[in-house]
Amino acid sequence: MKTILAIESSCDDTSAAVIQDGWLLSMVTANQNVHKKYGGVVPELASRAHQANIVPVIDTAIKDAGVKISDISAIAFTRGPGLLGSLLVGVSFAKGFALANNIPMIEVNHLHGHIAALFLKEKGIAHTDPQFPFLTLLVSGGHTQIILVKSFFEKEIIGETIDDAAGEAFDKTAKILGLPYPGGPLIDKYSKLGNPKRFKFSKPKVGDIDFSFSGLKTAILYFIRDEHKKNPNFVKENLYDICASVQFSIIDILIEKLTNAVLKTGIKEVAIAGGVSANSGLRNRLKAEAEENDWVLHIPEFKFTTDNAAMIAMTAYHKLLRREFTEHTVTAEARLKDI
Ligand code: KG4
Ligand code: ZN
Numbered sequence: 001m002k003t004i005l006a007i008e009s010s011c012d013d014t015s016a017a018v019i020q021d022g023w024l025l026s027m028v029t030a031n032q033n034v035h036k037k038y039g040g041v042v043p044e045l046a047s048r049a050h051q052a053n054i055v056p057v058i059d060t061a062i063k064d065a066g067v068k069i070s071d072i073s074a075i076a077f078t079r080g081p082g083l084l085g086s087l088l089v090g091v092s093f094a095k096g097f098a099l100a101n102n103i104p105m106i107e108v109n110h111l112h113g114h115i116a117a118l119f120l121k122e123k124g125i126a127h128t129d130p131q132f133p134f135l136t137l138l139v140s141g142g143h144t145q146i147i148l149v150k151s152f153f154e155k156e157i158i159g160e161t162i163d164d165a166a167g168e169a170f171d172k173t174a175k176i177l178g179l180p181y182p183g184g185p186l187i188d189k190y191s192k193l194g195n196p197k198r199f200k201f202s203k204p205k206v207g208d209i210d211f212s213f214s215g216l217k218t219a220i221l222y223f224i225r226d227e228h229k230k231n232p233n234f235v236k237e238n239l240y241d242i243c244a245s246v247q248f249s250i251i252d253i254l255i256e257k258l259t260n261a262v263l264k265t266g267i268k269e270v271a272i273a274g275g276v277s278a279n280s281g282l283r284n285r286l287k288a289e290a291e292e293n294d295w296v297l298h299i300p301e302f303k304f305t306t307d308n309a310a311m312i313a314m315t316a317y318h319k320l321l322r323r324e325f326t327e328h329t330v331t332a333e334a335r336l337k338d339i
Contacts, residue, residue, distance in 0.1 A: 002320055005062065005072050005097070006313035007054070009090035010082025010110045011141070012041045014053035017309035018065035018072075019317050024122045026064035027303070027310040028057050039175040047085030054093050061309070072103060074325070076316030079107040080336025081142065087332035095328055104325040106316040109336055110307075114138055114273040115149060116318070117304040117311035130271050130298045137258050139282075140274030141167035141182070144211045144254075146261045149271075152318050159209030159261060166250055166276045169213040173220055173246050177235055187243045188279050194244030196281075199223070201249045208260040211253060220246060251282050255289060262295065271298035278305040 001021055008015040015029040030053040034045045062069065077094035080087055098105045115136055121127040135158075136147045144166045146159040164172070167184060174183020201219050204212035224242075227234040235242065262268060272286060283299055290297035304310055319325075 001071070001073075002317065003067055003071050003073050004076050004106070004313050004316050004320060005058070005074075006076035006108070006309045006316055007058065007090040007094060008078050008110070008113070008307055008309040008312045009050045009054065009086050010078045010080065011086060011307055012046045012049070013307040014050045014057050015307065015309035016054075016058040016061035017313045018061055018067060019310070019313035020065070020067070022121065022314075022317055024120055024310050024313065025067065026061045027308055028061040028064060029308055030057050036180040039181050040171065041083070041181070043083045043085055046083055047089060050086050050089035054089055058093070069101060072101065074104045074106050074316065074320055075101075076106040076108055076312055076319075078110045078113065078312055079326075079330065080110065080333035082110055082334060084332055084334040087334065091330065091332045095330075098328070105328070105330070106319050106324065107326040107330055108312045108315045108319070109338065110312075111138060111143060111145075112155075113311035113315050114140065115147065115155070115271075116152075116314040117273055117300045117308070118271050118298050120301070120304055120310050120314050128298070131269055131296075133267055134269035134271055134298070135258070135261055135265065135267050136271045136273050137254060137277075138274045139166040139254065139272065139276035141165060141171065143274065144213070146209055146258065148265060148267070158265070159207070159211070159257060161211040161213060162206055163212050163214040164217060166211070166213060166254060167274070169216055169250050170247075170276065172217045176217075176221055176224055177239065177242065182275075184276060184279060187247055188281065190240050190243035191247040191281055192244075194240030194242070196244040196248035198238075198241040199245035201246070203249075203253060203256075209257050209264065211257060213250070213253075216246075216249060216253075247279070247281050251279070251285050254282065255285055259289070259293070262293070268293070268295045269298075270295045273300055273305070275306040278302055
């Protein structure tokens with residue numbers, strides 16, 4: 001049996017998971033609340049929290065999986081991209097664990113992991129893998145890309161943001177509105193109570209499958225500043241409509257670009273991945289578009305959208321089958337490329 005223990009520590013979630021012969025057995029994630037009041041992740045605080053959380057998180061993942069340490073065939077970890085101090089905690093733990101148990105290490109690119117989340121399966125839960133080639137809209141706090149996935153290991157980025165990521169657009173809007181970090185989940189929640197057509201924000205002018213969100217952020221900033229001058233209670237009185245309108249604008253941009261990518265490539269097998277794919281408005285809109293345009297749509301299970309070690313474990317499982325192991329001299333890479 002091939003059993004992998006995986007660690008994800010690239011940003012502010014400390015996560016561990018165990019996968020056996022391609023089936024997920026356990027996943028444990030400790031979220032860090034320390035960043036809420038700062039409007040974004042504070043790298044130094046994130047590293048410390050990882051250091052405090054990593055041993056109990058791993059211990060629980062192994063126990064939940066019902067395996068023994070001696071059953072583990074390899075230890076996987078996120079090498080990058082991400083925050084260096086956060087990555088170092090996971091990489092260093094993996095080295096210690098590999099040496100102590102005399103097992104190989106497997107490095108994983110975090111973005112590859114988000115795509116691999118689409119292939120995660122658990123016993124007793126219905127699941128359909130995407131068929132190659134397929135398009136993935138990868139939308140997270142750090143990335144916004146359209147990726148042509150040709151096989152598990154062959155990918156091509158065919159469109160991407162020229163500035164901010166979609167998740168940043170949510171998080172920065174939340175900050176402007178005085179909401180805590182991360183902004184996405186709260187904006188999602190408030191949007192359900194508001195009118196998405198109340199306020200209009202103009203669309204960016206970039207290539208047909210590229211993205212830009214910095215203009216939207218500035219437009220929101222100026223809009224709120226101007227309205228605040230007229231009515232100091234503007235945000236409070238219109239919070240739900242503002243959230244719904246901003247979310248509608250972000251989703252509209254994402255859908256337009258994805259539609260362009262489908263038309264350009266002729267590929268109708270379509271998937272989403274990354275933290276923003278948790279957004280209920282985006283998920284609903286995608287389902288409607290898929291229905292209308294005959295796309296075969298793959299949406300990861302909610303718990304696999306934001307950062308988690310299960311997706312790292314799944315990527316590592318495929319690497320284990322190819323015997324792609326990592327040397328003990330490996331270092332964390334904040335800007336790791338080559339997904
Ligand atoms: O993939 P992820 O956990 O971390 C990165 O690799 O960046 O994505 C985090 C991002 C944050 O920007 C967060 O606000 C956003 O995902 N996010 C959401 C939702 N849940 C998380 N954005 C919109 N709606 C949500 N429900
Ligand atoms: Zn991520």
